Amino acid sequence: MTPSVQTRLDRVWRRVVFRWRRTQLNRELAEEIESHRLLKEAENSRAGLSPQAARELSNRQMGNIEMAKEDCRDMWSFLRVERLVHDLRFAARLFGRNPGFTVIAVLSLAIGIGGNAAMFTLVDKLLVRPLPYFEPDRLVRVTGIYPRAAVPFFQQQSRTMDVAAVSAGSEYNLTGQGEAVRIFGAAASANLFSVLGAPVAQGRAFEPGEDSPGRDSVIIISDALWKNKFGCDPSILGRVITVNGMNRQIVGIMPPGFGFPSSKVEAWLPLRLDPSNFIEYWGSGWVPFVSRIRLGANVQQAQAEIRALVAQFKRTFPYPMARDWNANATAIPLQEDLMGDIRGTLLILFSSVGMVLLIACTNVASLLLSRATTRRKEIALRVALGAGRLRIVRQLLTESVLLALIGGGLGILLGMSALSIFKSVLPSSTPGLAAAAIDWRVAGTIAALALLTGLAFGIAPALSASQIDLAGSIRTGSQRSITSAWTRLRSCLITAEVALTVVLVVSAGLLMRSLYTLSEVRLGFRPEQILTVRISPNQSSCTERAACIALYGRILDSARGIAGVDEAAIANTLPLDAEQPYLAVEIEGHPKSADYPAPLLWSGAVSPGYVRMMGIPLLAGREFTEADGSKSAGVLLITPSTARIFWPGENPIGKHIKRAGEAQWRTVVGVVGDVRQYSLAKGRPDWVPGAMYMPYVQSAREDGQIYAAMTLLVKGRADSGRLGHEIRSLAEEQDPNVPVSQVQPLEDVVSGSISDFRSTIRVFLSFAGAAILLAAIGIYGLVSYWVTQRTFEIGVRVAMGATRQRIVSIVLAQGLRVAVYGAGAGIVAALAVTRFLGSLLYGVTATDPVTFVAVTALVLAVTVTATAFPAWRAARIDPVTWLRVD
């Protein structure tokens, strides 16, 4: 008897038709039934009844025909849909009548849902969605970095993987295309694109062997570079461009969105594998590996193989390596590796946003609970008129779901702006970050989330409202007959809300304190009034040391000649500019062994006057002078922390250090203060134990050449805009082919180094702010409802002689009780949770008592404020009016 699909479809169609012809069909039904009755009447007449009696009998015989008509009509309508429409209309009317309630509820939900929409998008795009490469689950990162010699070794020896190497990337000079520019390029082994399974959009990928010397004069460019620099010129393939002074032919263009190992990369150059270039092949230019697990092999096999290969390869080094070099090298999924750094931040943000949504839900649930109670009379009336319990619950749920959907719609709009804020928190090089946008998948998820939210916060209030004592409610219309269980539930909800708020605010507080500590960190130098500019000639132009020394001599001279410039100096890096100029060195009295290989020192190459100009204190000995020329004896400055490590308790002046592989020792002539070189939180990376400075004219990179790319610093009171313009044109006058970039005040470099951190904090602060606001609304709602409920009781108390102070303190106690429980629970939860912030914190422990106390005080203060208004209202209750009314 189950109707076929065809029948069902027909039925829907006929119902639709019926909507159009409703009045006609109703009239026909009435006429048909009337004709039926007339036939009965005629039959009755034939049986011998009087016309009057025949009519009456026929009427009786027809029974409750109105009910039958009703049944017929119901059959023709989309009953469920119509009820829903009715419920929705009713709900909309109610919302219109309580705009305050509606706005608070919708805004709470929009904040919660909007934040989640943004976070969903990020988590989906960055953590869940697979990398846009062929079979991305077979791609792994081999941990550690390796000399170029290891590339052919691993490629030939590995049975389980196809191994490719690609550098993290660095800046290159692109010249001969109008004004010289800096582009960001990565050096890749020829098989990189086939290992990734990423096809080129136009042209071709590198061919095997194009990473060997002589064949490597090719380059592949990104879609962005093609569009921005070459104006989408279709004839670009095959054209020769000059990169770092070397001519390279463009052989391929990658598709839009491709960026490996980071989205910053604009060009890929072959990683030159040249065994005859000893320094490059073994010493400098180490690269990370990325590999594709071969069919039939698995990650475990690859991991075991990597350990064996590393041990094998270590024995082939032409110089001694530390015994534990890369001993724990392994393979990890590429996606995990690419997202490793941001995963933590993302998950913390995600859970915070989740908490805000929870708080919002709690708030709305609590608001609805109180409204459900004040609507008891209306609901009781509806029950009395025959509405079933299910029908009441459905009506109330419709209301809450409608609220949630409106909130969700608004939330998606909010989410779009939230997304751009979140994006600013994450490093811009994160793959896929730029492309992350709220799409229909996320919108669908949000719709589902909104629906679920609506059901979640609506179910308890709906159930509470449907449990009604009919007679009692209608008789008195009283707001006093409440089930205490639901009131208790409401207090619990608000308590939980306060607890969540405490967790969020404590987290924000800890981060704030970290930021404060960071901004108070002693930099070790004074960035004020210093303007910097990066001048980067090709390294090849400095093969002749004298050429570069002369170039920078001229630049320094003309910089000092600019009006308003007091001092000028050059340095190979600036503090906090993300460069990592370290050198392997040999230290007098510290012979290297397998366990203590050559230590790395942070090495500055600076002109005389740099130390004084930067305001770095001279602690012992002397600074560099012009007398420390390129031909005179090698001299060095070191920092006190370096001296403590290598010569504890001794005078470091007169000790000797040399670059690994160098013949002549250099003499330490002075000790200058430690500087925050690497980041504000850390002076240097862990693997660099110390720092030294060389005079520029004596300086050498690991390959013995002098640094070509330098930063010019000028100090003066002149307007930085004009000064920037002048030093830029000054450098261009020296050589128009030398790119000049990054003109910026040193103070900007310093504040830029913590800008990511600042925006993380801004996000946390807005979460915490939203949480506090929501909690305040929640407490206000709870207490003010409590006062409404107890108006009668308070009236009695006042009538019996209770003072206004007494009433106020009773009401305040209500709010404070909830806040104290909530704060207590929140502190416990925060103690458990804040340690996950560990990596973001600086100079403050995850259980910092000051923050905890301050936050608790803040929450209690907010509670008192939120309770003050209802308390004031309670104190003004006039017993005479109220006792009479109820």
Added chain:
Amino acid sequence: MGKRPTPSELLPGTLDLLILRTLAPGPMHGYGIAHRLQQVSDDVLQVGESSLYPALQRLLLNGWVKAEWGASENNRRARYYTLTAAGRKQLVSEREEFTRMIGAIQKVLDTA
């Protein structure tokens, strides 16, 4: 009207089946159907109007019958119901189902 059982109390869907069967010979109006059912069943089955008309509407909705206005015996307008092709098919299959059901019930009553 006594406490006679109406078809809807017998088995679910039985009334629909009976109406379809009644309409099998030719078009008939509501009164006619009720009258015919009562007559054929020797007054055992008395179909109340309050279940007859909803049942007819249900059949219309399912597309098993169609309705047309015509003149009744007393020269009034009456709605005549005709079995559609789908209705005929439905009658056959429901009848088989019903016979199977009755047979099963009979078997249980006889043997259990």
